[in-house]
Amino acid sequence: MTTDVEKPPQRNGNHIKHKLIPSKLVSPPSGPQGPYRLPKNQHFRDHRRFGFSNIMLVLVILFLFAPLFVVITYSFNAAKGMRWTGLSLEWYKKLFFDSNELWRAFGNSIMIAFSSALVATMLGSLAAIGIKWYRFKARAYIQIASFLPMVLPEVIIGISMLIFFSAIKVQLGMFTIFAAHTTFNIPFVFLLVSARLDEFDFSIIEAARDLGATERQALFKVVIPSIMPGIVTSMLMSVTMSLEDFVITFFVSGPGSTTLPLYVYSMIRYGVSPVINSLSLVLILGIMILALTLRRFLKTIAASS
Amino acid sequence: MNVKQTTVRERRLGITYSSPMGIWLTVFFMVPLLIIIAYSFLTKGLYGGVEFPITFDAYLQMANPNFMRVLLRTVWVTTLATALTIALALPCGYAMARSKHQTLWLGMVIVPFWTNSLIRIYAWIAILSSEGFLNEMLKALGFIKESLPLIYNQGAVTAVLIYMYIPFAILPLFTTIDKFDFGLLEAARDLGATKPQAIFKVLMPNIRSGIITSVIFTFIPIFGAYTVPLLVGGKDSYMIGNIIVDQVTKTRNWPLASAFSLIITLISTLGVLWMMTSTARERARIKQQPLKDREDTLGPSHNGLTSAGRVS
Numbered sequence: 001m002t003t004d005v006e007k008p009p010q011r012n013g014n015h016i017k018h019k020l021i022p023s024k025l026v027s028p029p030s031g032p033q034g035p036y037r038l039p040k041n042q043h044f045r046d047h048r049r050f051g052f053s054n055i056m057l058v059l060v061i062l063f064l065f066a067p068l069f070v071v072i073t074y075s076f077n078a079a080k081g082m083r084w085t086g087l088s089l090e091w092y093k094k095l096f097f098d099s100n101e102l103w104r105a106f107g108n109s110i111m112i113a114f115s116s117a118l119v120a121t122m123l124g125s126l127a128a129i130g131i132k133w134y135r136f137k138a139r140a141y142i143q144i145a146s147f148l149p150m151v152l153p154e155v156i157i158g159i160s161m162l163i164f165f166s167a168i169k170v171q172l173g174m175f176t177i178f179a180a181h182t183t184f185n186i187p188f189v190f191l192l193v194s195a196r197l198d199e200f201d202f203s204i205i206e207a208a209r210d211l212g213a214t215e216r217q218a219l220f221k222v223v224i225p226s227i228m229p230g231i232v233t234s235m236l237m238s239v240t241m242s243l244e245d246f247v248i249t250f251f252v253s254g255p256g257s258t259t260l261p262l263y264v265y266s267m268i269r270y271g272v273s274p275v276i277n278s279l280s281l282v283l284i285l286g287i288m289i290l291a292l293t294l295r296r297f298l299k300t301i302a303a304s305s
Numbered sequence: 306m307n308v309k310q311t312t313v314r315e316r317r318l319g320i321t322y323s324s325p326m327g328i329w330l331t332v333f334f335m336v337p338l339l340i341i342i343a344y345s346f347l348t349k350g351l352y353g354g355v356e357f358p359i360t361f362d363a364y365l366q367m368a369n370p371n372f373m374r375v376l377l378r379t380v381w382v383t384t385l386a387t388a389l390t391i392a393l394a395l396p397c398g399y400a401m402a403r404s405k406h407q408t409l410w411l412g413m414v415i416v417p418f419w420t421n422s423l424i425r426i427y428a429w430i431a432i433l434s435s436e437g438f439l440n441e442m443l444k445a446l447g448f449i450k451e452s453l454p455l456i457y458n459q460g461a462v463t464a465v466l467i468y469m470y471i472p473f474a475i476l477p478l479f480t481t482i483d484k485f486d487f488g489l490l491e492a493a494r495d496l497g498a499t500k501p502q503a504i505f506k507v508l509m510p511n512i513r514s515g516i517i518t519s520v521i522f523t524f525i526p527i528f529g530a531y532t533v534p535l536l537v538g539g540k541d542s543y544m545i546g547n548i549i550v551d552q553v554t555k556t557r558n559w560p561l562a563s564a565f566s567l568i569i570t571l572i573s574t575l576g577v578l579w580m581m582t583s584t585a586r587e588r589a590r591i592k593q594q595p596l597k598d599r600e601d602t603l604g605p606s607h608n609g610l611t612s613a614g615r616v617s
Contacts, residue, residue: 053403056396057410060471064417067428067468070438074431082431082438123326130322134315142323145330148338151521151577153529155546156341156566157334159553163344163563164337183333186326215318244421247531251553264423268430268536277431280424287419291412298411299483302476 068284075277091278099275105263109243112174112259116181117238123182124189125231129223131190132197133205150187157184158251165252172254180252181245185238192237195300196230233297240290338570345563355559363560367568372548379528379545382459386466387524390474393467394519398478399508403487411479418472426536429465430456433537457539465537466527473526474519481515482508514584521580525573545569 078088095102127146131139149157161180165172200223208218224231246261253262267276294301345363347355366372401410417425432438433456440452455461485508493503509516531546538544545565552562 051400053396053400056393057400057404060393060397060475061410061413063468064414064471067425067432068417068420070432071424071428074438081436082441083436123329127323127326130319134319134322136316136319136323138323138327139319142327142330145327145335147577148574149330149334151525152573153526153546153569155529155531155549156569156573159549159562159566160337160341161333162553163559164333164340167340179333183330186330190326240419244419246421246423261421261423264421264427268423268427276424276427280420280428283424284416284420287416291416291419295408295412298408298415299480301415302411303480 068280071277071280072284075274075281077274077277080274091274095275095278095282101258102260102263102275102279105258105260108174108257109260112177112181113239113242116178116185116242117235119178120182120185120238121189121231121235124186124234125193125224125227128190128193128197129219132194133202146187146190149184150191154184154245154247158248161248162251172252173257176252176254177249177257177259180248181242184245184248185241188237188241189231189234192234192300193227193230195303196227200226229297230300233294233301236290236294237301240287341563341566341570344559345567347560349558349560363558363564366558366561367564375543375548376545378459378542382463382466382542382544383524383527383530386463386470386527387520389463390467390471390523391516391520394471394474394478395516397475398482398515401475401479402482402485407479407483414472414475422469422532425469426465426532429461429468429537433461456537457542459538459542462534462538462542462544465533466530469533470523470527473522477518477522478512478515481512481518485511514580514587517580517583521576525576528572529569 074082074084075091076087076089077084078090079085124146127142131143158180161176161183162172165176170176204222204226205218208222209215213221244261246265249259249262250265253259258266264276264279267273291298344355346359346361348358348360348362350356397414401407401414404410430437434440435452435454435456437456439455440449443449443453489507489511490503493507494500498506529546530544531550534542534544534547549562549565549569552558552565
């Protein structure tokens with residue numbers, strides 16, 4: 001991200017070593033492993049199975065999962081509190097059949113997540129292509145603008161948008177949440193798609209153009225199909241982040257636009273209901289399915305999140 | 306080699322592709338930031354909002370000892386939590402990079418990371434509160450009679466902050482260490498270095514940029530934390546994020562909130578600049594090496610996107 005500013009756009013594919021077979025324009029997403037790397041499974045003397053770092057890793061993973069396990073376990077508790085009284089599916093019954101408001105909030109969340117992910121993916125991917133391959137005046141500005149939202153604390157983004165919307169007298173509601181979510185999703189899409197484009201050779205476009213493809217044909221028939229995995233990954237990431245966001249949404253939401261995290265927040269603040277426990281399991285299962293779907297891209301995601 | 310200079314067509318295409326995003330970010334991100342800067346120099350309106358004249362009042366109000374205390378506490382809690390997070394994350398990133406099951410471990414870090422942050426905070430409330438899991442457990446086992454005050458204090462805030470942000474540190478560290486050639490450690494050992502020497506003199510300098518990145522991406526969001534101190538902290542664990550939100554929603558002092566936001570923005574930007582220069586310096590150093598070695602260190606498709614992420 002940082003050094004792209006100085007680097008000339010990759011115009012000629014001389015530096016790219018692999019053979020250019022159109023279906024393999026983009027190297028498999030198993031990770032950016034260079035040709036000189038040592039095999040991963042090679043074990044050195046110093047790395048023991050029960051060494052310090054492995055034990056730490058297991059402890060930290062336990063630390064990360066322990067609270068979730070507690071919550072999931074108590075979602076099957078018959079009583080309301082944290083004293084175990086017996087097994088029951090009471091709170092699941094309540095979650096699925098007696099939580100209209102929660103599901104309405106969930107509906108709002110889904111609507112915002114998909115619309116904002118769609119817009120963010122379109123804007124971010126196109127811009128990634130433009131920034132990567134072409135040089136023009138506003139290039140550096142756009143790069144900075146796409147980087148800053150990612151590093152500023154959420155409170156700052158939320159408050160600046162709140163002040164902005166009230167300064168231009170826009171009613172807070174679904175639209176403002178959509179706008180805010182699109183804004184914080186764009187940088188991730190931009191970054192993920194740029195990473196994908198790094199592995200793409202520009203000379204393919206020139207070949208397509210030489211063979212008579214128009215700019216639009218080259219874009220839709222060559223570029224977009226080959227960066228599709230990156231686009232899909234970033235879209236799913238955007239949906240997840242949008243569903244998850246609380247702080248920014250908290251500031252730009254208005255009456256009647258409660259999203260799921262906002263609803264959970266009100267449940268925590270004004271009387272905890274064990275329905276949160278059962279909801280946790282449902283959400284965690286959803287995330288696990290998503291992580292499994294994206295398992296081939298986890299390394300790329302790790303490098304950009 | 307035929308590196309073309311910027312042509313008109315190229316410029317036109319670049320702008321066509323990038324301007325939708327550029328315009329969106331200008332309207333919904335840059336303009337709001339500029340408004341905040343402007344508001345921080347205005348006067349608080351009678352019913353919220355802002356009024357002229359232009360003053361430095363907001364900045365003078367920040368000198369209030371109450372705010373200073375919160376600011377100092379925020380710096381202290383953030384530094385402590387960041388240091389502990391990195392200390393925990395480093396061995397994790399190392400172990401993950403050396404593991405044969407990288408994807409599995411990544412999944413194990415990412416699943417809690419993607420789980421709704423409120424659910425995760427709620428889980429800690431359920432564990433730590435006076436009738437929570439831990440106290441009930443200890444009582445049932447007969448260790449204690451009265452509930453321990455485990456929540457609504459600074460310790461709880463620090464612990465939960467570490468819990469929330471440790472994935473932000475692990476992921477960039479993993480990405481950087483994964484690019485490290487572990488054969489170098491072996492070589493160092495063969496040349497007589499002890500194990501700690503090999504780690505601190507060979508591994509650490511080589512993953513410097515990853516460490517800086519993870520410091521930045523833990524420090525900045527913790528510095529602006531709002532939800533965690535609000536939900537698991539007491540009155541004595543308020544952080545600067547809470548002050549800002551109170552100024553916006555309760556006191557309706559927008560200039561003051563803007564001034565505080567501006568300070569945080571500046572600190573964050575400085576941190577990011579530090580990170581960028583250190584990454585750039587590292588790349589410059591690598592550029593001086595012969596081409597073959599360079600690819601060895603960076604990998605052919607390294608793009609400088611070592612890591613970047615934001616709280617969500």
